Amino acid sequence: MNDAVEVKTLIIDEQEVSARRGQTILEVARENGIQIPTLCSLDGLSSVGACRMCLVEIKGSNKLLPACVATVYEGMEVTTNSERLQKYRRNILELLFAERNHICSVCVSNGHCELQTLGQQHGLTHVRLPYRNPDLHVDASHERFTVDHNRCVLCTRCVRVCAEIEGAHIWDVKGRGIDSIVITDLNQPWGESACTRCGKCVQVCPTGALFDKSKVGADHPKYPDFLPFLNMMREAQ
Amino acid sequence: MPAFTPPSLPSDDKRWKIVNGTMRKNGFARHALIETLHTVQSSFGYLDDDAIRFVARTLRVPLSQAYGVVTFYHYFSLKPPGKHTLTICAGTACYIKGADKLVAAAEKRLGIAQGQTTKDGAISLMTARCVGACSRAPVTLADGVVAGEASPEAMLEQLERWAVE
Amino acid sequence: MNIEELEQIAESVRLENSRYDFEVNVCMDLACMSQGSDRLRDELVKAAEASGKKVLVRRTGCMGPCSSGPLVRVDPEETLYHHVKAGDAEAIVSSLGGDPVPALQCDLNEHFDKQVRVVLENAGHIDPEKIDDYIARDGYKALLTALTEMTPNGVVHRITESGLRGRGGGGYPTGLKWGTVAKAGGDLKYVVCNGDEGDPGAFMDRSVMEGDPHRIIEGMAIAAYGVGASKGFIYVRAEYPIAVSRLTTALREARRRGLLGNGICGTTFNFDVEIRLGAGAFVCGEETALLASIEGRRGTPRPRPPYPAVSGLWGKPTLINNVETYANVAPIVRNGGKWFFNMGSERSKGTKVFALTGRITHTGLIEVPLGIKLWEIIDVIGGGVPGGHTLKAVQTGGPSGGCIPAEMLGLGVSYDALMAAGSIMGSGGMIVMDDTSCMVNVARFFIEFCMTESCGKCIPCRAGTAQMYTLLTRICEGQGTMDDLDLLVELCDTVKNASLCGLGQTAPNPVLSTLKYFRNEYIEHIVHKRCPAGVCNIQAPVEVLA
Numbered sequence: 001m002n003d004a005v006e007v008k009t010l011i012i013d014e015q016e017v018s019a020r021r022g023q024t025i026l027e028v029a030r031e032n033g034i035q036i037p038t039l040c041s042l043d044g045l046s047s048v049g050a051c052r053m054c055l056v057e058i059k060g061s062n063k064l065l066p067a068c069v070a071t072v073y074e075g076m077e078v079t080t081n082s083e084r085l086q087k088y089r090r091n092i093l094e095l096l097f098a099e100r101n102h103i104c105s106v107c108v109s110n111g112h113c114e115l116q117t118l119g120q121q122h123g124l125t126h127v128r129l130p131y132r133n134p135d136l137h138v139d140a141s142h143e144r145f146t147v148d149h150n151r152c153v154l155c156t157r158c159v160r161v162c163a164e165i166e167g168a169h170i171w172d173v174k175g176r177g178i179d180s181i182v183i184t185d186l187n188q189p190w191g192e193s194a195c196t197r198c199g200k201c202v203q204v205c206p207t208g209a210l211f212d213k214s215k216v217g218a219d220h221p222k223y224p225d226f227l228p229f230l231n232m233m234r235e236a237q
Numbered sequence: 238m239p240a241f242t243p244p245s246l247p248s249d250d251k252r253w254k255i256v257n258g259t260m261r262k263n264g265f266a267r268h269a270l271i272e273t274l275h276t277v278q279s280s281f282g283y284l285d286d287d288a289i290r291f292v293a294r295t296l297r298v299p300l301s302q303a304y305g306v307v308t309f310y311h312y313f314s315l316k317p318p319g320k321h322t323l324t325i326c327a328g329t330a331c332y333i334k335g336a337d338k339l340v341a342a343a344e345k346r347l348g349i350a351q352g353q354t355t356k357d358g359a360i361s362l363m364t365a366r367c368v369g370a371c372s373r374a375p376v377t378l379a380d381g382v383v384a385g386e387a388s389p390e391a392m393l394e395q396l397e398r399w400a401v402e
Numbered sequence: 403m404n405i406e407e408l409e410q411i412a413e414s415v416r417l418e419n420s421r422y423d424f425e426v427n428v429c430m431d432l433a434c435m436s437q438g439s440d441r442l443r444d445e446l447v448k449a450a451e452a453s454g455k456k457v458l459v460r461r462t463g464c465m466g467p468c469s470s471g472p473l474v475r476v477d478p479e480e481t482l483y484h485h486v487k488a489g490d491a492e493a494i495v496s497s498l499g500g501d502p503v504p505a506l507q508c509d510l511n512e513h514f515d516k517q518v519r520v521v522l523e524n525a526g527h528i529d530p531e532k533i534d535d536y537i538a539r540d541g542y543k544a545l546l547t548a549l550t551e552m553t554p555n556g557v558v559h560r561i562t563e564s565g566l567r568g569r570g571g572g573g574y575p576t577g578l579k580w581g582t583v584a585k586a587g588g589d590l591k592y593v594v595c596n597g598d599e600g601d602p603g604a605f606m607d608r609s610v611m612e613g614d615p616h617r618i619i620e621g622m623a624i625a626a627y628g629v630g631a632s633k634g635f636i637y638v639r640a641e642y643p644i645a646v647s648r649l650t651t652a653l654r655e656a657r658r659r660g661l662l663g664n665g666i667c668g669t670t671f672n673f674d675v676e677i678r679l680g681a682g683a684f685v686c687g688e689e690t691a692l693l694a695s696i697e698g699r700r701g702t703p704r705p706r707p708p709y710p711a712v713s714g715l716w717g718k719p720t721l722i723n724n725v726e727t728y729a730n731v732a733p734i735v736r737n738g739g740k741w742f743f744n745m746g747s748e749r750s751k752g753t754k755v756f757a758l759t760g761r762i763t764h765t766g767l768i769e770v771p772l773g774i775k776l777w778e779i780i781d782v783i784g785g786g787v788p789g790g791h792t793l794k795a796v797q798t799g800g801p802s803g804g805c806i807p808a809e810m811l812g813l814g815v816s817y818d819a820l821m822a823a824g825s826i827m828g829s830g831g832m833i834v835m836d837d838t839s840c841m842v843n844v845a846r847f848f849i850e851f852c853m854t855e856s857c858g859k860c861i862p863c864r865a866g867t868a869q870m871y872t873l874l875t876r877i878c879e880g881q882g883t884m885d886d887l888d889l890l891v892e893l894c895d896t897v898k899n900a901s902l903c904g905l906g907q908t909a910p911n912p913v914l915s916t917l918k919y920f921r922n923e924y925i926e927h928i929v930h931k932r933c934p935a936g937v938c939n940i941q942a943p944v945e946v947l948a
Contacts, residue, residue, distance in 0.1 A: 049705035050859045052900045064899060069705045088862075091896040095865035128889060129869050154858065163299070172301035173700070173858070174308040176683070178868040180858035185300040186286050187308075194300075270698035275640065275679050302699075309700040309857075310681030312640050328602030329797065329833050330759035332847055366684065366851075368641055369605035371757055371831075372468030372765035373433050381643075383436035 010076040025067035025078055026054055036080050037089060037118055040155040041068040042204055044227025046164060051155060053089055053118065056080045064088075090122050098129040099178075100136065101150040102207075109208030112221045115153060116207075136181075141191030144213055145202050147182070152209035154180055157224075158201035165230060168196050182209075200226075243295045247287050252280040256288075260295055267296050270306055274313055283314045311366075319354040319361035321380055321399045323392070328367030330374035339375055340364060342389040346396055360399055403660040403667055405546050408537055415538035422458040424498045425477040426450070427526060431464035431609055432644060433766070438488060439472035445491035446474075453495050463613015465526040466517075467510055468766035475526065476502070484508040513764050513783055518745065520753045521729045522769045525613040530648050533655035536616040542661055544735035545620050548627055549667045552735075557628035558584050561731065563739030565751035570596055570687070570724030571799065571828045572904075573750075573817040579721065582711040583629040586719035591631035593622050594715065596692055596724040597638040597645070600684035601800030602851065604831030606755040607725035609767050611638065611645035614729070615652035619675060621728030623662065624735055626673045629721050634675040635696055640682065649677055684801070684855035688903045689722045691857065702857045703903035724829065726755055747773025750816035754827070760797075760834035763788045770815070777811035780834060791836035795919070799828030801848045801855075802908035804915025805841060824915040826908065840937035841920040842927055846874040848912035856905065863906030866897035870913065877924060880931040880940035887924060891917070 008019045012029050019028040024047070029036050039051035049066035056067045059077035067080070079085070096102070096115060104110050136149040156173065159182065163169040170193050174183045184193035202210045204224045211220055243265065246253040259276040263269030273296065277288045284307055293303035307313045325331075325339050340351055343362055347355055354361040370376045373385025379395050419425070428434075428443045443461055450457035465473045470484035474494065483494065483506040490506060497503050519525075528535035536542070548557050562577025583591060595618060599607040611618065622634045638646050653675055656662045664672045683701045685691045691701040693715050714720020730752060734742045746752050750772040756779070759765045763785030770779060776796060780786065787793045795805040804825035806813065813819055817827050835844065853867040873890045876882040894910035901907045917924060926932050931940050 048859070049902060050861070052860055052862055052902065055900055066705055066902075070707075088896050088900045091892065092861050092900060095861055095869065095896075098869065099865045130872055132868065132872075153861075154864070159301075169299035170301055172299065172305040174305050175858070176309050176700075177854060177856035177858045177864055180864065183301055183304060186289060186304050268696070268698040271681060271695065272679065272698075275681070298698075305700050306698070309702075310683050312680075312682035329800065329831070329847070330603045330765075332602075333760045333833060333835060333839060333844075365641065366600070366682065366855075367602035367604070368432075369599065369608040370432050370436055371603050371605055371759040371833075372767070373436055373471075374759060374765075376436070383432060385433065385436045 008072050008074045008076075010072050010074065010078065012078045013080055019072045021072075023072055025056060025065070025070050025072055028072055029067065029078075029080060034080060036067050037121065038068060039114060039118065039153065039206060040157065042157055042224055042227065044165070044224075044231050045157060045160045045204070048156060048160075051153075052092055055085060055088060057082055057085065086122065089118075090124055093119050093122055093124050094127050094129055096153055097124070097127050098131050100132070100134055100152065107151060107208040108211045108216055108220045109151070109222075112219070113208060114206035132178075139190050140213070141189035142195065142197075143191060144197060145190065145199065145210060146213055147190055147210055148208060149181055150209075151207045152182060153207055154182070155206060156182075157204040157206065158182060158210060161200045161204045161227070165227065166196060166198050166200055168194065168198075170195050171201060241297065244291060247291050253291075255280050256292065257295070260292070265296060267298050270296055270298055270303060271310070274307060278313055283317045285315070316354070317358075320359050322361040322363060322378075323396065324363040324365050324368075324378040324381075325351070325392075326368050326370070326374070326376040326378070327364040328371060328374070330371035331367075331376055334374040336375040339377065339387060339389055339392055343392060343396065346393055360396065403546070405543070405550070408542060408546060411534050412538045412540075415534045419458065419538075421456065423456045425458045425460060426494065426498075427460050427462045427465075427475045427477065429463070429465045429471060429473040429526065430461040431468070431612055432605075433464070433468035434471040434473060435644075437472050439486075441488045442472055442474070442486055442491060445488045446495065449491045449495040453498075455495065455498055457495060457498060460529050461531075462527060463525040463530050464522070464609040464767050466522070466766050466768060467513055467764050469764055470508055470510065470766075474506075482508055482510065484510075510764070513785065516774065516778055516783055517769050518753050518771050519769050520733055520745075521610060521617075521726055521755050522613075522767065523733070524617065525609065525767075528614065530613050530615055531651050533616060533652065533659055536614070540736060541616055541732075542620055544732040545623050545627075545661065546667050548624050548735055549669050549671055554584060554628050554630060557624060557735065560735060560739045561628070564734045564742035565739075565746075566727065566730055566734065566742060567750065567817060568723060569726035569730070569754065569829065571802065571826060573827060576723065576727055579711060579723070580625065580629055582709070583631070583719050583721040586712055588719055590633075590718050591629060592715045592718055592720040593626045593629065593631045593634045594692070594696070594720055594722045595622055595634065595636040595728055596687065596689070596722055597636055597642075598680045598687045598692060599639060599642075599725070599829060600687045600855075601802075601829050601831045603757065603759055603797070603833045604800060604829050605757045606767060606830045608642050608645055610725050610729050610755070611642065612648050615645075615649045616656065617729045617732060618649075618725055619652055619656055619662070621731035622675060623666070623673050624731050625721055625723070625728065627671055629719075631721065632672050632674075634673065635678050635715075636675060637678045637680060637686070637692055637696060639680045646677060646679065653677070683857075684851070685857045685903070685905050688905060691903070692722065693720065700857070702859045703905075705902060726830070745771050747814060747816045749818055754815070754830060756830045756832045758784050758832050758834070761787050761791060761793075761836040761838070762834040772816050773814045775811070776806065776813045776815055779815070779832070780811060784834065787834065787836045791838060793834065794837055794839055795835045795841065797825075797833040797835060797844070797912075798831065799826035799908075799911070800831050801851045802826055802904065802911055803828045803831075804911045805835070805844065805919065806915075807919040824918055825911065838935055838937070840878075840933050840935040841916040841923045842874065842878055842933075843935075843937050845913045845916045846871065846878055849874055849909065852905065852909035856909075860900075860902035860906060862897045862900040863902065863909065866893055866901070866906070867909055869893055870897070870910070874913070877927050878933075878938045878940075880927060880938070882928045884928060887928060
């Protein structure tokens with residue numbers, strides 16, 4: 001294993017692939033048409049490895065690694081879709097659906113929700129775990145947007161996009177563990193915060209937790225693909 | 238870029254100077270956030286929005302981030318403590334030796350749940366994760382003074398002494 | 403400061419001490435203080451002055467058997483007194499030079515005989531707030547020897563040779579970690595001491611920080627020299643105010659003596675240490691969370707690699723060891739790696755400090771060679787289970803560990819044996835449980851702990867521990883089904899393997915180990931709606947009329 005070599009060859013799902021040094025398993029897999037499910041990860045934002053949907057197996061190690069942050073090395077053998085991984089992914093999704101109040105039929109993001117899509121892809125037909133039914137509020141104080149904590153999966157994309165791309169950092173997480181919740185400024189209503197109203201957080205939100213008020217009752221697809229473009233333009237300057 | 242001017246002290250309360258001193262000692266670096274919050278809590282007993290805003294602005298930490306830090310750590314309190322604080326250790330050794338009975342007895346006597354303060358602001362009832370006096374379990378702390386091998390009777394006596402003050 | 407000057411200080415302390423005929427050592431550790439040993443010391447000082455005898459009254463760190471506190475040891479006779487009250491001060495002082503006070507004397511020979519003191523060698527013998535006391539017991543000799551006679555590589559090699567493994571719980575070889583940081587590039591590196599002893603039921607590190615703070619500072623300084631670091635942080639729980647104050651004093655004294663700062667011992671080595679306070683978050687014992695906390699952020703862990711040894715504090719190579727690990731460094735440098743390697747078992751070298759608590763006669767702090775049989779700790783050192791009760795299990799490793807059943811007392815205590823038994827060494831908490839403990843309730847206690855201490859970043863730990871808690875509560879209340887039990891086991895598997903950091907990855911251990919050894923107790927709760935230990939409050943099932 002020589003780290004100085006710029007091009008690495010490795011095996012992902014029995015397919016021999018090549019990669020540049022420093023690339024993540026997720027990047028290399030996608031370049032080669034191998035799909036690994038993700039939720040917190042988003043092109044253009046820093047990776048946090050938090051949702052654990054992209055966990056993969058590495059031959060010779062019993063630790064599972066998040067493909068979004070784990071970098072490749074020469075001779076690495078990666079399995080992305082074993083039965084064991086599928087079981088963990090289903091369980092993670094089940095934990096999410098039971099954690100808060102995800103009722104697709106009345107959600108603005110119905111049909112455009114990443115959590116819903118992942119559930120369908122993983123054949124999640126029902127939830128065996130007890131629903132926690134937490135009592136969470138909806139903050140509609142902002143003139144353009146609403147945050148519905150019932151739909152939030154705590155992926156922290158909003159926190160990252162606001163801090164890393166917009167540079168305002170009005171979002172963060174308060175509390176910890178099962179009581180964690182996304183907040184704006186000093187846990188004050190969104191409408192009273194120093195929000196720049198750019199709407200990036202809404203576009204990157206994978207579920208119906210953040211939505212545009214003008215889209216209520218209508219189709220609400222989101223377009224987070226501006227991020228790599230923004231990053232590219234910044235680097236070019 | 239114009240030089241950064243830190244906000245002025247929230248009031249002429251001398252304790253803000255102590256808070257400012259902690260930040261100055263750390264060169265007003267962002268990483269001094271937790272240290273400074275400790276100073277606020279030890280000076281004022283708790284952290285309110287004004288205090289968090291002042292510290293965050295002075296250290297140039299986003300407000301949401303500062304609030305996130307305050308609420309992440311259980312040691313920090315957003316509410317003023319009572320005049321007296323009874324803390325019951327809820328560590329493993331204390332649990333094995335019946336700390337739950339102490340908590341139940343204190344809750345019953347004070348009419349509040351753990352983590353709350355009586356309406357008159359006299360007594361706060363807290364639980365701790367482990368104060369490290371496990372060999373003397375179960376342990377209670379009356380205003381920070383450790384009492385080992387605590388019995389519900391001794392604990393209730395302490396509450397009575399506070400009640401008649 | 404050089405070795406000769408160090409010797410002079412040691413000599414002057416010995417000279418000073420020789421002016422006294424008797425030394426009365428009073429334990430001023432938290433446990434003894436909680437029973438009034440501070441007042442006792444004041445009374446002893448008064449009585450000594452009034453008696454006209456040449457008596458040195460010294461405050462010391464933890465002497466060990468806390469359940470017998472407050473403890474007083476009179477030297478040179480080494481007479482140990484237990485349960486000493488402030489009112490006993492006069493009797494003790496007037497007995498000096500004559501026969502000891504029989505009513506206070508205690509025989510704890512069995513308790514001490516099987517112990518070997520390396521980390522705790524100074525506890526009970528020095529005043530933790532006097533650097534010269536520490537120097538008089540060979541303190542800082544190892545640091546100066548390392549700086550003047552050894553290369554940094556030589557220091558790392560000696561630690562590697564000793565076989566020392568991390569005492570924080572994981573058991574990673576310390577020398578290997580030091581070597582990685584030493585090899586990492588860059589001018590700026592950090593050493594960090596993890597004093598965030600968050601395991602409920604553990605207080606080894608607190609006692610070392612309170613009783614012998616200089617030993618930690620010396621260990622850190624030697625480590626810094628070995629790996630090429632110039633700055634250190636000690637991260638201490640805010641719940642340990644005495645430890646913080648004694649460490650603060652110790653750092654000030656060490657600077658005053660020129661043992662910290664620039665150009666230590668006339669060499670080009672610079673090193674200083676700052677204290678950082680924790681704020682009540684168990685997860686900050688995880689190294690990447692601890693670093694985030696030192697940087698003033700929420701203590702959420704991040705995926706590794708990169709390891710802190712490569713990218714730690716502010717992205718710089720950082721060495722993180724726990725208190726007890728650093729406390730082992732000076733004696734290893736002084737006595738050689740082989741000396742340490744010859745103690746302990748095959749793959750677990752040296753000694754380990756344990757906090758022995760729960761349903762056991764002698765609670766307190768013990769230090770034993772690794773490999774010692776569990777029964778020797780429980781029955782001999784600990785004096786067995788009191789009150790006619792029978793031993794049920796020994797819990798090690800705190801919320802990350804497991805319960806070892808009474809049948810397995812023949813187990814030799816080592817990293818690997820504990821792991822194989824479904825528990826872990828952990829930082830050294832050892833909680834004894836008897837027939838009055840319900841193992842399902844114990845499992846629920848630990849899961850509740852992990853649930854409230856989970857940082858919330860990754861889903862398996864955040865939502866998984868909450869669901870496990872719900873299922874365990876159902877079972878404890880007699881509402882559980884066998885399907886719930888299956889679901890619980892499946893959740894254990896997911897949380898263990900899919901969580902981001904050690905907290906989540908080990909959170910299921912208390913459930914898995916109690917399920918392995920005490921499955922019948924779960925079945926009793928679920929099928930017969932009965933709690934064998936009588937702990938859980940199960941309502942009699944209501945007859946439902948069809």
